[in-house]
Amino acid sequence: MTGTRHPTAAQLAAADPETLLPASLALERHGRVAILRLSREAKRNALDDATVLGLERFFSAPPAWAHAVVLDAAGNHFSAGLDLSELTERDTLEGLEHSLMWHRAFARIEQGRLPVVAVLRGAVVGGGLELASATHVRVAEPSAFYALPEGQHGLFVGGGASVRVPRLIGVHRMADMMLTGRVVDAQEGQAIGLSHYLVGAGEGLKKAVELAERIAKNAPVTNFAVLQALPRIAEANPSQGYLLEALMASVASGSDEAKTRMAAFLEGRAGKVGGATDTPDAGRAGGAAS
């Protein structure tokens, strides 16, 4: 497969998604959850053009049966980043275009139709961290480590890290990582916000699939609101933000899905939020306390 062919949207929608995937991406169906796996283990899942363009194609027209995605990686490393062997062949303008291509691909993930849960282990480095930060929920195993070695190579990030990573951990922490080459371990990454969940060794995929299955049960309007509206509201000036929130809330609560779910809730057929566990149905055991 070549990395530069651009199928039309109609072709994409009609095609079997698997036929559009490069060899470096494997797709597995798990009910309504699509497990997409970086599969270039010998290269620690380094991101070459074919892989990045494959991600763009997949998230531009994900399979209709999928309601959530788990982004996993083969082997012991999520991704060691940009495939440096491709880098040396580019002149300045080609480098600029390459960066914009990554931005386009990762924007398809971040602003796509499907919530994406990433499983992080081993190297989440450079472009690997850029890819991880474009997903919506990150589950880390204890082997995960994070770094932005671009600084040590005389480079700068080019896959969106300077926009997305400061929103996760603050500009000041990203500056430290780039200036000093600091490697952040899984524990520290969890504390500062690079991951949302820290689980035991080998438990990342199971946890991610559980979360994705829970997400797949949400009303589509809620997942739309969280992926499309929430980030824009949070970035808006507050007076515009409040109006956007009110409009989004009004659209959601006016949906048939919301009315059905609320009726079920009020009739006691759905759980209340409880404090004892992290499952949304925890309140059930305690009965209708309110």
Next chain:
Amino acid sequence: MTGTRHPTAAQLAAADPETLLPASLALERHGRVAILRLSREAKRNALDDATVLGLERFFSAPPAWAHAVVLDAAGNHFSAGLDLSELTERDTLEGLEHSLMWHRAFARIEQGRLPVVAVLRGAVVGGGLELASATHVRVAEPSAFYALPEGQHGLFVGGGASVRVPRLIGVHRMADMMLTGRVVDAQEGQAIGLSHYLVGAGEGLKKAVELAERIAKNAPVTNFAVLQALPRIAEANPSQGYLLEALMASVASGSDEAKTRMAAFLEGRAGKVGGATDTPDAGRAGGAAS
């Protein structure tokens, strides 16, 4: 009391604040600190229209004697959120107006005259978290737990959470809470910034009153600057922000209050900032070490 009567500003200022409060809000005076208590324990302090409008009236014209407020809650839960039994009766436009009403009420808290310290225990859920995030300082007990179950109900937040909560914990953590229904416990809530203080069981009110008493001793210009200027400066573009800061600092340091306080400090009659404890008078015990 009806939730829809809107007294004029003059009526509000002239009236005894207690007569304007709904049954679901109780007021207690503690020196210069007003303790306002959500008092709908049987409903886990669910926020109905009367309560939200009562909060708006109170914070629009708080009692003149009050220099700080503690927002407490009766029973084992701060607030389980929106009173859902009211929700199903609204059409889309009414839902939009309801959301804007909450925004107005909570803006009176956040941008009002009085610093507000909230005491969080048990459920701080949905609208309860939206209310808590509009206060200025949050003290949590170990029983506190936080969630945004709107996602599970096919809804979206409508009381300002999509504007305020990302500023506390980042968009990405709020997205996780809404997508997965995650319940955040008191310890995690403290780590990620939902609370400022985590105290022992039953100690929240005492700590909050201590903090409010300390706040009440500040020069009014300082409390004004922190409530009105600081958030706007932090949101401004830096070149406007620095000018706003300089203007605010100049207004504060030019005040008679600041001159009196600085003279006392320079004469050694006021405490220095100490590193050993979190009390502002800690420097005293150590003498004039610096």
